[in-house]
Amino acid sequence: MSGSKSSVPAAAAEAQPLSFTVHGVGVPDLGDRRQVRNGRLKMLAVLLVCAAPVIASYFTYFVIRPDGRTNYSTLITPPVEIPAALPLRNLAGLPVASADLKGQWLLVSVAPSACDARCERHLVLKRQLRETLGREKDRLDKVWLVTDDAPLRPELAAAVAAAPPTTVLRVDSSALANWLTPAPGRALAEHLYIVDPMGNWMMRTPEDADPSRLKRDISRLLRASNSWDQAGR
Numbered sequence: 022m023s024g025s026k027s028s029v030p031a032a033a034a035e036a037q038p039l040s041f042t043v044h045g046v047g048v049p050d051l052g053d054r055r056q057v058r059n060g061r062l063k064m065l066a067v068l069l070v071c072a073a074p075v076i077a078s079y080f081t082y083f084v085i086r087p088d089g090r091t092n093y094s095t096l097i098t099p100p101v102e103i104p105a106a107l108p109l110r111n112l113a114g115l116p117v118a119s120a121d122l123k124g125q126w127l128l129v130s131v132a133p134s135a136c137d138a139r140c141e142r143h144l145v146l147k148r149q150l151r152e153t154l155g156r157e158k159d160r161l162d163k164v165w166l167v168t169d170d171a172p173l174r175p176e177l178a179a180a181v182a183a184a185p186p187t188t189v190l191r192v193d194s195s196a197l198a199n200w201l202t203p204a205p206g207r208a209l210a211e212h213l214y215i216v217d218p219m220g221n222w223m224m225r226t227p228e229d230a231d232p233s234r235l236k237r238d239i240s241r242l243l244r245a246s247n248s249w250d251q252a253g254r
Contacts, residue, residue: 093231093234094230100221102222108196124254126239128162129165129201130147130164131194131209131212132165132210133168143165146230146232150232151163165181165188165189166190166192167189168192201214212227214226215242224238
């Protein structure tokens with residue numbers, strides 16, 4: 022009996038250090054964790070408040086596009102992609118794939134080969150606008166879509182071939198209507214058409230466009246696309 026009694030204190034003595042060891046381990050302070058988390062949430066809220074005007078301006082400009090926008094030309098929404106089957110031919114009569122026009126900003130005019138006074142003004146305007154763009158001019162190509170098969174006058178052919186040349190392509194006007202359309206009550210040849218590097222027709226100029234205001238539109242487009250568009254195809 023005495024042996025059994027003496028074994029109880031011994032067992033308790035052995036258990037005591039284990040008890041102290043378990044309860045001696047530090048328990049994380051949940052209050053500190055909450056403070057750190059709350060501090061981070063407050064910092065995130067401050068950053069969001071500071072960034073809100075920037076986010077709102079981008080959302081308004083690129084998504085909502087309010088009626089008070091300042092572009093001079095008419096914005097085409099949604100943009101119209103150039104048809105893959107658009108029957109384009111060069112002046113030698115050889116077929117040209119519509120995809121070959123992609124990769125550059127395009128300033129497009131449409132007119133028969135006879136090229137009346139308005140057509141000539143458009144050709145001159147496109148050349149002048151391109152030159153006023155300075156170092157950005159190589160990002161814009163001039164295109165004339167000819168809507169018949171008659172030959173060009175020799176002086177006109179020489180003018181469009183002069184460097185930097187105008188891309189001259191023939192296309193049937195009925196097929197072209199699947200891509201470009203004039204303003205209501207206007208003819209196709211009265212406007213210039215702005216096409217983005219992905220082949221999307223996205224702007225139509227007013228008839229008898231004002232050169233300075235049109236240049237402002239084009240310059241803004243080039244600036245806006247500067248991060249993803251480079252000169253050359």
